[in-house]
Amino acid sequence: MPTLRTLQPGDEVSLEEFLLQHSDTSMFLRSNWRAAGLLDQGARFQGTYVAAYTNEIIVAVAAHFWNGMVVVQAPVHLSEVVQAVVAQSGRAISGISGPAAQVEATKRVLGLSNRTTQLDESEILFSLTLQDLQIPQALATAKVQCRLPHSEELELLTEWCVVYNVKALQGTDTPSLRSACRLVIEACQATAMHWVLVAEDTLVSYSAFNANLPDIVQIGGVWTPPGLRGKGYAKSVVAGSLLAARSQGVKRAILFTCHHNQAAQAVYRGIGFLPTGEKYGLVLFES
Template identity: 35%
Template sequence: MIRLAAPGDEAALTGFLSRHLETSMFLYGNLESQGLAASTHPHATRFVLDEQDGVVRAVLGLSNNGFLMCQAPQLAPVQARAMARLLGGRTAAGMTGDDAQVATFLEAVMPAPQLDTVEPLFTLDLCRLPPVAATIRPPDRSELALLTGWFAAYMQETQTGVTSGAAERARDAIQGGPVRLLLRDGQPVAMAGINAAAGDAVQVGGVYTPPQLRGQGFAGQVVAALLAERRRAGATRALLFAASDAAARAYLRIGFARIGRYRMALWRPPAVIGEAAG
């Protein structure tokens, strides 16, 4: 049976998503932080369940900020179309998830995206994190212009957002968002953040070093220091996906191991769910 999730389904959803943690962090994190009650929060998510004999076998989510997410092992086109119908012609600005699952969903349900990238997925058991001597801290109000520029450059370089949103991301970081700056001689030289947290796992995102400062190991250092901080707070596992070969090498150097392929698609403007090309 395919249906919309409702309050009371939290335990079943958590049990299913936790078994597929590596490619479910956005789904799982949104569920954990926002629950299933109606909300206007950007990360509040409408969940579609596919159940068999009362057991969840697939999940499709659409957040208020327009991102589709799926966890559907062995997803078939007919299953993707049936789940998408319950989203009622809503629009999506993007989709993330396991490479093969997202590819099936895109072909069955969506028009061609303007951006469609596949990146290597990495994991690290935080008990294996090497010793970290780097100094990091949250950004402060005096760094709004610096962070706005960094976020704009990051989004332009990775093609993962509209640069007009850089100032908002910078303000969120300064107001307590999970972003940390790496310091050298008292000056910020790189940044990294957490883009999802669920259970005892965290997912790293937004890693950026200005071009003129690259090649000095700053990306790996800021990620390692951020994860050391999260380990002290109770996290035991980290995940991330790499946007470049250089980033991948930095993550391998601090102990990450590649475990799969992660896909991201973006539509500009947002696309109607269910209007597959052709």
């Protein structure tokens, strides 16, 4: 039987050594502990982490974050770490993410297989080495510009975030969703982790990093209003964000998207992303 421990400050090195073995599917875990540490006081990005050890080496981990998401990286001893972290945190469960097969197993372990979901998908994981980034012509020739948003644009971006959550994540437009989107946009602005594309002085597309590390970033929340699609704007905004990351020394980018979203897959392939062969699971439960 493994030894289970709730991780504390001082455990960062051993946690990172384990997660680096599974880096493409551990972005939220790596990014969140770096942003907020291992203490759990309920603040943004904080969570309770439980690890399984064999011979004093971490072999599995599960975290239950401030927003209710259970995130797993547990190729072994999944049942033990998942049950322990939920019991330890005492939080309600809003969703699950991690390697797709582990997400399915986590639902079963927690008795949530029949709970109504807002979203339940096994998504294609894509990767790009940033030196191989293919820059769209419109961006290369400055026909469009990619930049950090201005403060007066945040209200519009909050509206875009709401629509993205409704259309892409099958959420419901409620006051709580609008409040959550406002906090997301403000946090991205404060950390310079999102970008807009401008064409003829008009905002036409948006992209953000939902996990940000010195070596690798994860793209999430790409949105172009329906009336502006088909013009290559999504390619340019994502490429522009990655040029900014590359200038800071980032080497790779990761993203995941659903199997049926052929348009999104074409965008990402068009700037050099290729499937890794892994599947990423994302479950969001209805409130």
